[in-house]
Amino acid sequence: MDKIKYSAEELNSLILYADNHLLAVNKPAGLLSQDSGTGLKNLEDWAREWVRVDKNKQGAVFLNAVHRIDKGVSGIVLFARTSKALTRLNEDIRKRDCKKIYHALVEQPPRKATDKLEHWLSHGNQRADLRREGESGAKRAVLSYRIMKEVGDLTLLEIDLETGRYHQIRAQLSAVSCPIAGDQKYGAKKKDGSGEIALHHRQLEIIHPTKKESLKIEAPYPEQSPWWSLI
Numbered sequence: 001m002d003k004i005k006y007s008a009e010e011l012n013s014l015i016l017y018a019d020n021h022l023l024a025v026n027k028p029a030g031l032l033s034q035d036s037g038t039g040l041k042n043l044e045d046w047a048r049e050w051v052r053v054d055k056n057k058q059g060a061v062f063l064n065a066v067h068r069i070d071k072g073v074s075g076i077v078l079f080a081r082t083s084k085a086l087t088r089l090n091e092d093i094r095k096r097d098c099k100k101i102y103h104a105l106v107e108q109p110p111r112k113a114t115d116k117l118e119h120w121l122s123h124g125n126q127r128a129d130l131r132r133e134g135e136s137g138a139k140r141a142v143l144s145y146r147i148m149k150e151v152g153d154l155t156l157l158e159i160d161l162e163t164g165r166y167h168q169i170r171a172q173l174s175a176v177s178c179p180i181a182g183d184q185k186y187g188a189k190k191k192d193g194s195g196e197i198a199l200h201h202r203q204l205e206i207i208h209p210t211k212k213e214s215l216k217i218e219a220p221y222p223e224q225s226p227w228w229s230l231i
Contacts, residue, residue: 004039006046008053015050016076017217021085021210023047023063026219027077029196033068047079067093067164072182074228075102075201076219080209088209093164099205102159102169103148105198105227106178107188109155114146117172121165127185128171141165143172151230154181154190154198169199181227198227 017024025047027033032042048063055061066078066089080086092098121128122137131138142162149156155178159169167186173179174186181190181198205216221228 004041004045006041006049008050011046011050016219017215018054019081021080021082022208022215023051023079023081024204024217025077025079026222027069027074027201028222029072029074029225030194032071033077034065043077044079051081066090069201070167070170070197070199072195072197073199073201074196074219074222074225075199076204076217077201078204078206078217085209089206092207092209096162097207099203100161100164100201101203101205102161103200103202103221104157104159104169104173105151105154105181105230106157106173107154107181107190108178109147109150110145110157110176110178114144116142116144117176118142119172119175121168121171123166128165128167130171130175139163139165141168141172143169154230156231158202170197192226194226196225196227200228 014026016026027043032040034044035042044065048061051063052061064080064086066080069077080089119141120131120133120138121141122131144160145157147155148158170180170183170186179186179188181188182192183197184191203218208215221231
C-alpha cells in the first residue's frame with residue numbers, strides 16, 4: 001500500500017487555534033480523527049505533518065488527540081502538542097471542567113423546546129445500545145438541548161454535552177425519536193450518499209493548560225456539506 005501523502009499547506013484553512021501547546025482543527029466529515037489501523041487518511045497524522053512543517057522539526061513530533069469525533073461528524077478536534085498539555089487537559093475532561101457544544105439537524109423536532117436527556121448506554125458492536133441503570137457495562141449519559149430553528153423539514157438543535165460516551169448524542173437523540181439526518185445507524189431516513197452525519201462539534205471551551213485562562217474555540221459549518229449548506 002502506498003504511503004499517504006499529507007500536505008501541511010492544505011490543512012491551513014482548517015486550523016482554528018494553534019500555539020506551542022495546543023492545536024485545534026475543524027475536521028471535515030468523512031475523515032477519521034485518528035489512525036484506525038486501516039491505512040486510511042486521518043486527521044491526527046495530517047495535523048502531525050502540519051506541526052512538523054510549522055516547527056521545521058526533523059525528528060518525531062509529539063501530538064496527541066485530547067478527544068475524537070466520529071468519522072461522519074464534522075467540527076472541532078483538539079490536539080495537545082506537549083505531554084504537559086495532554087496530562088492537564090485529560091484531567092480537566094475527566095473532571096468535566098470543559099464545555100462542548102454540538103449542533104445537530106434532526107429529522108423530527110423533540111416534543112420540548114429545551115430538555116435534559118439522561119440514559120444509560122453501553123458500547124456494543126460499533127454502536128451505543130440503551131441499557132437500564134445497573135446493567136453490566138451501562139454508563140450514564142447526559143446532555144441538554146435547545147431548539148434553535150427549523151431548517152426546511154429538519155430541526156436545528158444546540159446540544160450541551162455533559163458526558164462523553166461513545167456515540168452518545170446519536171444514540172440519545174434516536175432514543176427520543178429525533179434521529180440525526182444522515183445517521184442511518186440510529187434510524188435516520190434521510191441520507192446524502194456520502195456517509196456524512198448532520199452533527200457538528202461547534203464550540204469547545206477549556207482552561208488553557210499553561211496560561212490558566214478560559215479559551216473558547218468555535219468551528220464554522222463546513223461550506224461544502226449537503227447538510228450545513230442548508231443553514
